[in-house]
Amino acid sequence: MRITMGVTGGVAAYKAAELVRLLQQDGFTVEVVMTRGAREFITPLTFAALTGQKVITDLFGNTENEANLESAIEHIAVAQRTDLLLVAPATADVIAKFARGIADDFLSTLYLASTAPVVVAPAMNVNMWNHPAMQENIAKLRERGVNVVQPNEGYLACGMVGAGRLAGHQEILAAVRETLHWNRDLTGETVLVTAGPTCEDLDPVRYLTNRSSGKMGYAVAQAAARRGAKVILVSGPTALETPPGIRRIDVRTAEQMHEAVTKEFAGCSIGIFAAAVADYRPARKHADKIKKSGGSLTVQLEPTVDILQEMARAKGDKFIAGFAAETADVEQNARKKLAAKNLDLLVANDVTAEGAGFDHDTNVVSLYFRDGRDMALPKMGKAEVAQRVLDEIVRLRGALRTKPAKRLSVV
Numbered sequence: 001m002r003i004t005m006g007v008t009g010g011v012a013a014y015k016a017a018e019l020v021r022l023l024q025q026d027g028f029t030v031e032v033v034m035t036r037g038a039r040e041f042i043t044p045l046t047f048a049a050l051t052g053q054k055v056i057t058d059l060f061g062n063t064e065n066e067a068n069l070e071s072a073i074e075h076i077a078v079a080q081r082t083d084l085l086l087v088a089p090a091t092a093d094v095i096a097k098f099a100r101g102i103a104d105d106f107l108s109t110l111y112l113a114s115t116a117p118v119v120v121a122p123a124m125n126v127n128m129w130n131h132p133a134m135q136e137n138i139a140k141l142r143e144r145g146v147n148v149v150q151p152n153e154g155y156l157a158c159g160m161v162g163a164g165r166l167a168g169h170q171e172i173l174a175a176v177r178e179t180l181h182w183n184r185d186l187t188g189e190t191v192l193v194t195a196g197p198t199c200e201d202l203d204p205v206r207y208l209t210n211r212s213s214g215k216m217g218y219a220v221a222q223a224a225a226r227r228g229a230k231v232i233l234v235s236g237p238t239a240l241e242t243p244p245g246i247r248r249i250d251v252r253t254a255e256q257m258h259e260a261v262t263k264e265f266a267g268c269s270i271g272i273f274a275a276a277v278a279d280y281r282p283a284r285k286h287a288d289k290i291k292k293s294g295g296s297l298t299v300q301l302e303p304t305v306d307i308l309q310e311m312a313r314a315k316g317d318k319f320i321a322g323f324a325a326e327t328a329d330v331e332q333n334a335r336k337k338l339a340a341k342n343l344d345l346l347v348a349n350d351v352t353a354e355g356a357g358f359d360h361d362t363n364v365v366s367l368y369f370r371d372g373r374d375m376a377l378p379k380m381g382k383a384e385v386a387q388r389v390l391d392e393i394v395r396l397r398g399a400l401r402t403k404p405a406k407r408l409s410v411v
């Protein structure tokens, strides 16, 4: 996992060197970006020596000689290769830039160019921290999903006492781990995930399918594997690469998906069904290409097996989550599906909403639980949706396991 660590200009900048070490000891590869202000407090050489990598200091190359096209677009390259952007210490200035979308140096430009999760650890004078402008900026960042590590209270470099000290290294490390869902809380679980569309052949050249790209299901599979689960991914045709550490079974039709899931399901403890399985398929598959014949053509369709419903019917103590693609009456339809399919959790997406559903990199989902609760999530990347769904599954499974055994009354 690669972290890009932004260091900005505050007295606490010297603490960043220690933090780099700690992150490395935790298994992260760290690349450092320094602002001009940071360089007043600590030299790039310190971080270069610690990381063994070039420290990025300027948007257009660190020196005149380096000012070339490569350095001009380096923020894009860094944005693409980073798994998380951490800024520690983060000054009032960089926080304001992030909040307002100002991109006038490498770090603020990187923030806009990156889709990776962001952790910010502020450090500043107590009055600056408490100022309404700062708190407004912090609220804005939190709203966007930035993990802001609350500064500690204590003696500040300016001689004042109050909130504004850079949070402890362990707290920052914990925030990084939490943001990356680096915890291995699915260790011991075997998770079966379905993803992608199915293709139902009409003749050798034509088929019925849908717009599923597989991104949602693959994100779930990848997140589950990162959290320590053994993952089996049953996938319809997609253009996606198999995430590392996952056993992938490729299928084409609903019937093949049914067969593969039936075979694998017994060995699983959790099933997450994100595939967009065809509800109907052509009743007859023509051996030869259907010829054009002047008039209209009627194609008879027959229902496919509802794989999720069949698996959930006798689920025992397995945890089963389904997805639902809706275009209207989302809540009503979701609750109906949750009950009819005997699910523990249903993740509903209104596929007509902006940035939601098929083929997008983002999704907007609501979670519906067996006990009647629901939880609406804002628009977020599919990787983040996957993590939030897994958070709930881990929580619910934990709650089930720790339920006290029924007490027997002895008469």
Ligand code: PMT
Binding pocket: 194, 196, 197, 211, 212, 213, 214, 215, 216, 217, 254, 273, 274, 275, 276, 277, 278, 279, 304, 305, 306, 307, 308, 309, 321, 322, 323, 324, 325, 326, 337, 349, 351, 357, 358, 359, 360
């Ligand atoms: O793949 P992406 O481009 O990232 O898009 C993501 C998605 C929109 C496909 C995904 O978020 C999603 O909503 N998946 C479920 C799509 C769907 O088939 O919804 P449904 O409401 O028709 O089905 C409900 C559930 O039953 C689903 O878990 C589905 O996998 C399952 N099902 C449906 C029919 C069938 N024959 N067998 C099934 O198992």
